[in-house]
Amino acid sequence: MTAGTAEEVARLRPIARRLREHVIRMIAAAGSGHPGGSLSAAEIVTVLFFHTLRRRTGDPTWPERDRFVISKGHGVPILYAALAEAGELPVAELETLRKLGSRLQGHPDRVALPWVEAATGSLGQGLSLALGMALASRLDGNRYRVFCLLGDGETQSGQVWEDPEPLAEKWRSFNWNVRTIADGNDLGQVIEALDEAGRGGGPWLLLAHTVKGKGVSFMEGKWAWHGKAPTAEEAARALEEIARHG
Numbered sequence: 668m669t670a671g672t673a674e675e676v677a678r679l680r681p682i683a684r685r686l687r688e689h690v691i692r693m694i695a696a697a698g699s700g701h702p703g704g705s706l707s708a709a710e711i712v713t714v715l716f717f718h719t720l721r722r723r724t725g726d727p728t729w730p731e732r733d734r735f736v737i738s739k740g741h742g743v744p745i746l747y748a749a750l751a752e753a754g755e756l757p758v759a760e761l762e763t764l765r766k767l768g769s770r771l772q773g774h775p776d777r778v779a780l781p782w783v784e785a786a787t788g789s790l791g792q793g794l795s796l797a798l799g800m801a802l803a804s805r806l807d808g809n810r811y812r813v814f815c816l817l818g819d820g821e822t823q824s825g826q827v828w829e830d831p832e833p834l835a836e837k838w839r840s841f842n843w844n845v846r847t848i849a850d851g852n853d854l855g856q857v858i859e860a861l862d863e864a865g866r867g868g869g870p871w872l873l874l875a876h877t878v879k880g881k882g883v884s885f886m887e888g889k890w891a892w893h894g895k896a897p898t899a900e901e902a903a904r905a906l907e908e909i910a911r912h913g
Contacts, residue, residue, distance in 0.1 A: 668855045675718060676854045682752055683713040683854065687882045687909045689748035689761055695902035697765040700773060703879040703892040704742040704818055707852070711875060714857045715814060716749040719865055724754060727781040731810045734784045734800050738793020739818035740774035741894070746783075747771050755782050791824025793817065801870070812865065838872040851875025882909050 668676070686709050694700035715735060716722075723729040737746050744764065750756045763769035770779040774788035784800070787793045797815035804811050822831045835845045848860050857875070864871035879893070880886025883905040897905055
């Protein structure tokens with residue numbers, strides 16, 4: 668890790684911790700949601716929003732902004748958390764997650780929330796949307812880049828590929844550049860991979876190995892926490908762990 672990357676890791680680490688805290692609080696308040704896949708993406712989304720993406724605060728329609736599509740729409744709490752940390756949403760609004768009339772629905776709604784680039788949740792479709800955006804950028808003189816976050820489960824959708832393994836070889840066969848991130852919950856590794864991909868040279872697949880529920884010991888690697896909200900007691904335990912180790 669270079670000195671510059673180490674400085675960025677130190678700057679971004681507290682942001683990733685706060686994103687995890689937001690996720691726990693909002694899902695606990697909602698009484699439903701998907702903590703596992705939101706927590707696993709904390710480092711990736713932190714690096715994207717606070718290091719990589721070219722964006723203009725307060726202007727969700729700036730034509731030259733980089734686009735971010737969260738294809739696994741059920742993981743949208745981590746996106747809402749990032750938007751709040753970036754000053755695009757009031758932090759207090761996070762606790763309206765999944766409430767009737769809220770802009771923060773259980774899956775992203777572009778009509779309700781303009782910082783959302785695409786309404787996703789039908790798994791596998793986000794990649795197609797992102798590819799369309801990338802082609803539009805090419806036709807428009809490459810004015811912006813497009814980033815798409817896919818969950819490993821949705822790569823089994825027919826719109827991506829029905830049999831996921833071996834992922835790296837399959838994507839290379841379609842002339843994508845492929846880089847594996849051995850630990851997708853390591854900020855330094857994510858920064859270095861996104862920096863390389865951001866320089867271009869064709870489309871990139873960053874194959875990040877992450878842990879479901881990362882940051883909360885009793886959620887880590889547990890499929891049961893894919894779509895279950897923590898109780899008030901569990902949320903308190905989770906927040907204590909995140910504060911202690913984050």
